[in-house]
Amino acid sequence: MKQTIASHHIGGQQVIDSSLRALPPLQSPVDGSPLGVVHVAGRAVVDRAVLSAENAFQSWSIVPVKDRVQVLYRFKALVEKCIGDLAKQVTAENGKTTAESAAGIQRGIEIVEYAASLPQLFAGEILEVSTGVDCYTRRFPLGVVAGITPFNFPAMVPMWMFPMAIACGNSFILKPSEQVPFTPLLLADLLKESGLPDGVFNVVQGDRETVEAVLDHPGVAAAAFVGSTAVAKAVYDRGIAANKRMLTLGGAKNHLIVVPDADPVITAKNVVSSAVGCAGQRCMAASVMIAVGDCDAIIAAIENEMRGLACGSEIGAIISPKARERIEGYIGRAAARGAKVRLDGRNQSPAGKEHGNYVGPTLIDGITVEDECASDEIFGPVLSILRVKTLDEALALENANPYGNAACIYTTSGATARYFEMRAEAGMIGVNIGVPVPRDPFGFGGWNASKFGPGDITGRDAIGFWTKTKKVTAKWTAKSTSWMS
Secondary structure (H helix, E strand, O other): OOOOEEOEEEOOEEEOOOOOOEOOOEEOOOOOOEEEEEEOOOHHHHHHHHHHHHHHHHHHOOOOHHHHHHHHHHHHHHHHHOHHHHHHHHHHHHOOOHHHHHHHHHHHHHHHHHHHOHHHHOOOOEEEEEOOEEEEEEEEEOOEEEEEOOOOOOOHHHHHHHHHHHHOOOEEEEEOOOOOOOHHHHHHHHHHHOOOOOOOEEEOOOOHHHHHHHHHOOOEEEEEEEOOHHHHHHHHHHHHHOOOEEEEEOOOOEEEEEOOOOOHHHHHHHHHHHHHHHHHOOOOOEEEEEEEOOOHHHHHHHHHHHHOOOEOOOEOOOOOHHHHHHHHHHHHHHHHOOOEEEEOOOOOOOOOOOOOOOOOOEEEEOOOOOOHHHOOOOOOOEEEEEEEOOHHHHHHHHHHOOEEOEEEEEOOOHHHHHHHHHHOOOOEEEEOOOOOOOOOOOOOOOEEOOEEOOOOOOOHHHHHHOEEEEEEEEEOOOOOOOOOO
């Protein structure tokens, strides 16, 4: 069978070079059907992309911001028109349910909307600092910038980055995960159809070799990354060593704290949605539930809610057989150590999707702080339960973990919620919300080992990340004359 090749997108054109190193053929996690093959962009291809982006930057950067964002208005309309086709592609590559794929794209559209409002956000500041002396600021784009994005949100995470970057006047190079190379190419086509000048947005496909070529290139001024913590730290260090502005988002071990006064119906539904949505393959997924005191009725409701979810229809696929095996390994080792597996999601094979990669909703009770389920980011639909006596014990466990992405509490007490909110060591806090993703202008970003670099990837902070500020001090005397007078 002839394999579809995931092209590069450079200067507004598809670029295919079959002489490049090829990665193993991709198969859909949904049913094992063939998707295509990725040819790795080495330094020569990255050089070509950077040159194209540099040439485009010369004219794009001087277009007034109010005119730049007109492209985003047209792009938003096209994405909304094509959301069904985009969602199908995301599902084929990533394995999400089509509803989850569409929801991720819709979240990306929200970022496009915020970026389109840049003319109202881009204004500088001015202050008369002395008689006749003004200080004021102007924002300027950085130049060629890059985004390195993960497999779990093929459309949304790139849309966290490039709309604001290009609205600020930069040209952009996207290096998507080699596991989901096709969705970004659809976005590139829609940007071109929206009237974005060729070269302002480029896509280079590949693996670590491509990432390193982008990070090492002297023509790239800044880069953002989303992925695991170990890689986020390595990417950040390499980019900083090359004198680039860097912001990298890493992994998480999010804790949901449930206290006895929590609403049992709302809590059960919300905890399950957080734990198994997107098959648990998101950094905002619930990973550990800390039950404070007697929460047996709520835990029973959670188990009952999980039992009603079917793999292949309500629970999407795991990205690869290797990832599925890793997740199932955690379940097996927890059971071997004596934890109670109340619901076991191993060995799933939905009818008609027998060659896909599935793990069903899994609930593990009675883990201890020494268990790997309490510390590792499993990245699957697995919820582990720790039991403690007090809220302070729960907070101590949450704050002892090295990550700081998100932390949530379920309670009907405002005082309890505020106590938790002020003491939890995480950058995003949920109160009766298990996936506390902020909406713009509030930015997405965690603390501690969940993020390297200043600021957040979305919201107000994104403007600062993708621009540099020029400060001007000016004095005009009353007696000065002008050649116009």
